Amino acid sequence: xxxxxxxGNIVFSLSPNRTEMLPKHYAVCExxxxxxxxxELPAKYAGIRVDDFGDMLIIPGYVDLHTHAAQYxxxxxxxxxxxxxxxxxxxxxxxxxxxxxxxxSSVYECFxxxxxxxxxxxxxxxxxxxxxxxxxxxxxMEKTGLRCLAGKVNMDRNCPGFIREEDAAASLRDTEEWLxxxxxxxxxxxxxxxxxxxxxxxxxxxxxxxxxADLYKxxxxxxxxxxxxxxxxxxxxxxxxKCYGEIxxxxxxxxxxxxxxxxxxxxxxxxxxxxxxxxxxxxxPTSNSNLxxxxxPVCEYLAEGMNIGLGSDISGGHTLDMADVIREAISAxxxxxxxxxxxxxxxxxxxxYMGTRGGGAFFGKVGAxxxxxxxxxxxxxxxxxxxxxxxxxxxxxxxxxxxxADVRAKxxxxxxxx
Amino acid sequence: xxxxxxxGNIVFSLSPNRTEMLPKHYAVCExxxxxxxxxELPAKYAGIRVDDFGDMLIIPGYVDLHTHAAQYxxxxxxxxxxxxxxxxxxxxxxxxxxxxxxxxSSVYECFxxxxxxxxxxxxxxxxxxxxxxxxxxxxxMEKTGLRCLAGKVNMDRNCPGFIREEDAAASLRDTEEWLxxxxxxxxxxxxxxxxxxxxxxxxxxxxxxxxxADLYKxxxxxxxxxxxxxxxxxxxxxxxxKCYGEIxxxxxxxxxxxxxxxxxxxxxxxxxxxxxxxxxxxxxPTSNSNLxxxxxPVCEYLAEGMNIGLGSDISGGHTLDMADVIREAISAxxxxxxxxxxxxxxxxxxxxYMGTRGGGAFFGKVGAxxxxxxxxxxxxxxxxxxxxxxxxxxxxxxxxxxxxADVRAKxxxxxxxx
Numbered sequence: 132x133x134x135x136x137x138x139g140n141i142v143f144s145l146s147p148n149r150t151e152m153l154p155k156h157y158a159v160c161e162x163x164x165x166x167x168x169x170x171e172l173p174a175k176y177a178g179i180r181v182d183d184f185g186d187m188l189i190i191p192g193y194v195d196l197h198t199h200a201a202q203y204x205x206x207x208x209x210x211x212x213x214x215x216x217x218x219x220x221x222x223x224x225x226x227x228x229x230x231x232x233x234x235x236s237s238v239y240e241c242f243x244x245x246x247x248x249x250x251x252x253x254x255x256x257x258x259x260x261x262x263x264x265x266x267x268x269x270x271x272m273e274k275t276g277l278r279c280l281a282g283k284v285n286m287d288r289n290c291p292g293f294i295r296e297e298d299a300a301a302s303l304r305d306t307e308e309w310l311x312x313x314x315x316x317x318x319x320x321x322x323x324x325x326x327x328x329x330x331x332x333x334x335x336x337x338x339x340x341x342x343x344a345d346l347y348k349x350x351x352x353x354x355x356x357x358x359x360x361x362x363x364x365x366x367x368x369x370x371x372x373k374c375y376g377e378i379x380x381x382x383x384x385x386x387x388x389x390x391x392x393x394x395x396x397x398x399x400x401x402x403x404x405x406x407x408x409x410x411x412x413x414x415x416p417t418s419n420s421n422l423x424x425x426x427x428p429v430c431e432y433l434a435e436g437m438n439i440g441l442g443s444d445i446s447g448g449h450t451l452d453m454a455d456v457i458r459e460a461i462s463a464x465x466x467x468x469x470x471x472x473x474x475x476x477x478x479x480x481x482x483x484y485m486g487t488r489g490g491g492a493f494f495g496k497v498g499a500x501x502x503x504x505x506x507x508x509x510x511x512x513x514x515x516x517x518x519x520x521x522x523x524x525x526x527x528x529x530x531x532x533x534x535x536a537d538v539r540a541k542x543x544x545x546x547x548x549x
Numbered sequence: 550x551x552x553x554x555x556x557g558n559i560v561f562s563l564s565p566n567r568t569e570m571l572p573k574h575y576a577v578c579e580x581x582x583x584x585x586x587x588x589e590l591p592a593k594y595a596g597i598r599v600d601d602f603g604d605m606l607i608i609p610g611y612v613d614l615h616t617h618a619a620q621y622x623x624x625x626x627x628x629x630x631x632x633x634x635x636x637x638x639x640x641x642x643x644x645x646x647x648x649x650x651x652x653x654s655s656v657y658e659c660f661x662x663x664x665x666x667x668x669x670x671x672x673x674x675x676x677x678x679x680x681x682x683x684x685x686x687x688x689x690m691e692k693t694g695l696r697c698l699a700g701k702v703n704m705d706r707n708c709p710g711f712i713r714e715e716d717a718a719a720s721l722r723d724t725e726e727w728l729x730x731x732x733x734x735x736x737x738x739x740x741x742x743x744x745x746x747x748x749x750x751x752x753x754x755x756x757x758x759x760x761x762a763d764l765y766k767x768x769x770x771x772x773x774x775x776x777x778x779x780x781x782x783x784x785x786x787x788x789x790x791k792c793y794g795e796i797x798x799x800x801x802x803x804x805x806x807x808x809x810x811x812x813x814x815x816x817x818x819x820x821x822x823x824x825x826x827x828x829x830x831x832x833x834p835t836s837n838s839n840l841x842x843x844x845x846p847v848c849e850y851l852a853e854g855m856n857i858g859l860g861s862d863i864s865g866g867h868t869l870d871m872a873d874v875i876r877e878a879i880s881a882x883x884x885x886x887x888x889x890x891x892x893x894x895x896x897x898x899x900x901x902y903m904g905t906r907g908g909g910a911f912f913g914k915v916g917a918x919x920x921x922x923x924x925x926x927x928x929x930x931x932x933x934x935x936x937x938x939x940x941x942x943x944x945x946x947x948x949x950x951x952x953x954a955d956v957r958a959k960x961x962x963x964x965x966x967x
């Protein structure tokens with residue numbers, strides 16, 4: 132049997148409101164899949180390797196549903212700007228530099244290195260419009276052992292010429308070229324169709340990408356309703372659409388394999404489309420704070436049973452560390468609740484759920500240490516003062532104070548990365 | 550000459566809107582005071598010791614104007630509660646445990662250890678009502694080498710019997726006893742008069758504490774206008790007062806040596822009292838988020854020229870790391886600005902100012918690496934990807950991503966702690 136167990140204090144999410152806490156338990160992995168969690172190792176597993184993490188916490192690893200690898204060098208720059216200005220001033224010029232494979236490689240290596248060492252086990256990545264650099268990104272991410280979706284960005288309008296693709300046909304041709312070059316080359320990295328967002332994609336491009344996604348059965352990632360100004364702009368560009376989400380939907384870009392970042396200002400129509408389609412929301416609270424976009428009504432989305440996870444969204448977000456993103460999800464919701472009597476803050480359970488099981492569902496049976504789930508796990512220390520803290524208290528403190536530097540071991544689909 | 554120099558990239562605040570950046574400079578310290586910052590070491594300093602930090606950043610160290618040492622074990626617990634419930638459920642029971650010196654010592658040692666290792670160089674600490682534990686705290690903080698104000702808490706009403714002092718006279722007697730026992734014993738730790746807040750202090754107690762502060766020329770720390778419910782309660786308790794701040798003011802507790810935590814809901818009357826008195830505001834953004842208290846209009850306070858710094862306010866705040874507090878100050882202000890067209894977000898310069906020079910002024914000429922200032926300095930690494938980042942970019946990224954773990958060396962008033 133190709134199996135092993137990890138021993139420690141196992142913590143994972145059962146649902147938005149329930150976190151399972153199993154002190155001093157064994158989680159068994161067979162062929163990349165968790166076959167159960169036990170207080171004593173069952174007799175049938177006698178003799179398997181046990182990785183003993185003693186008093187450490189073991190969680191499923193965090194799932195980052197939305198991040199821009201090419202903006203890694205911009206981390207922390209331009210904060211205080213708002214979205215549309217920030218794209219013009221910071222993002223587009225930086226992304227243009229990825230025409231150089233040498234530059235791309237230097238940045239993507241740093242991005243991959245940080246991601247590998249921290250809490251993240253799964254990640255949805257946006258690259259740039261450039262095919263060679265996007266292939267390089269896949270090469271680099273493959274070596275990390277993390278499971279990734281990585282997508283070449285498409286954009287053919289409303290952006291500076293130095294970063295705009297010539298037209299829809301050229302953009303679609305490049306997309307085919309990228310998919311063909313990537314096909315069959317990677318174990319850990321899969322392609323994802325990546326229209327930037329409605330304002331920078333013509334209708335022809337969106338429809339072409341919908342067909343490509345359908346033809347190759349590929350997932351889709353994009354942005355939806357991030358700021359009030361953006362929503363108004365989309366309304367001007369598409370007076371025929373009843374809501375922003377409809378524009379993706381009618382192009383075949385909204386389905387259970389789609390993840391839409393932000394969703395701060397969804398209309399009722401958007402919400403119904405998202406629910407009906409089964410699409411995922413990537414809530415990006417650090418980014419939404421930094422760019423003063425607002426606070427998405429995440430508690431409502433959870434109550435409505437929508438699929439939702441978290442995204443670091445660098446460099447709108449200022450950190451790749453999902454532990455920071457989880458905290459900002461909570462604190463932004465607390466500030467929303469301070470001002471709006473109808474809102475309530477996210478609980479730690481809910482934020483942890485979104486960062487693990489909620490986002491993990493986009494990758495399949497991922498995001499819990501539970502029989503039948505792919506075996507992703509991270510062992511981490513917590514810097515507690517000595518005392519008789521319960522596991523619940525330790526979990527609460529962990530959510531409040533952990534950082535990627537606390538990670539001591541990581542497994543993705545049963546493979547130990549370090 | 551009892552002097553030395555530190556070499557590195559020196560960054561400090563000149564004013565809320567200006568941050569000085571001096572790449573590869575020497576900061577000279579003589580007898581605990583900075584005698585200047587120079588691109589080359591002047592001839593008169595030839596031969597002095599140079600602590601070379603190469604490419605690291607050197608900042609003045611952060612000033613934490615408000616924190617509760619006795620709540621260290623509660624870090625991360627009870628988040629999602631609101632202030633008055635949270636005090637009853639989490640804070641008062643924990644503080645009651647400080648009747649035991651053994652317990653107090655174990656917690657205060659952990660608190661001191663974390664504070665010593667991170668960015669903080671100066672700190673205003675609230676202890677509990679207990680005299681022996683408060684003396685222990687001073688003993689323990691003395692050894693860290695950080696400069697502290699530490700205060701025995703006073704509270705004689707509206708709190709559970711297990712933590713309430715018998716009456717104003719008993720509280721004042723204990724205060725005298727504590728001051729007498731502490732007198733002359735410490736280099737780094739000074740006492741500060743610490744009425745908890747108006748709801749838990751009778752008028753007689755406040756007036757007595759005002760006289761004590763005046764008699765011994767002591768600073769004062771307390772809480773002011775943290776939540777709407779608290780402000781309403783104070784209004785009920787003191788219908789005779791025109792505003793919350795007036796109650797401290799008429800007791801002689803508001804002056805240039807006073808620091809008032811929170812100030813989220815100051816009335817115009819409060820603001821005028823604070824400005825006239827020269828009192829300091831300790832803005833505690835992590836706490837104000839966690840307890841859904843709201844976002845203090847800090848930009849207005851800065852524009853009005855009020856004295857203002859930052860506080861970690863554990864365990865309303867979830868972290869002692871002032872780097873986190875600086876980030877939350879910015880992101881909370883960004884969310885305020887997203888909702889309120891009259892508000893603007895704090896700049897990094899402003900947040901850094903509050904965390905250094907703004908709060909430092911409460912301690913005298915503190916919080917800048919400038920001739921005439923007490924020589925506080927911290928050398929820290931930043932985890933930048935390779936590249937040609939300017940010092941401005943590095944500063945921005947540092948604000949976005951630094952943590953206490955990045956600190957490599959620390960000086961307080963010219964003494965190197967590590």
